Amino acid sequence: IKEVRGLGLILGMQLDIEGAGIVTKALERGLLINCTVGTVLRFLPPLTVTQNEIDEAMEILDEILKEM
Numbered sequence: 001i002k003e004v005r006g007l008g009l010i011l012g013m014q015l016d017i018e019g020a021g022i023v024t025k026a027l028e029r030g031l032l033i034n035c036t037v038g039t040v041l042r043f044l045p046p047l048t049v050t051q052n053e054i055d056e057a058m059e060i061l062d063e064i065l066k067e068m
Helices: 020-028 051-067
Strands: 003-007 010-014 034-036 040-043
Touching: 020 034, 020 051
Parallel strands: none
Antiparallel strands: 003 010, 010 040, 034 040
16 A cells, blocks of 8 residues: 545545456455556445444455455
């Protein structure tokens, strides 16, 4: 992870690897994110997102990044 940036709930995570594979693995595990500019993951949760849902999403992302 090179950088995390954003405002409010809209966040971007700059990686030093291509993000497409991460997006695919996340979707397989029920986490919907997208990749912009090749190496930036974008997170756009609904305004009704709960802390538990955020924690679960970060656990999924952490597992995927450890696999890469």
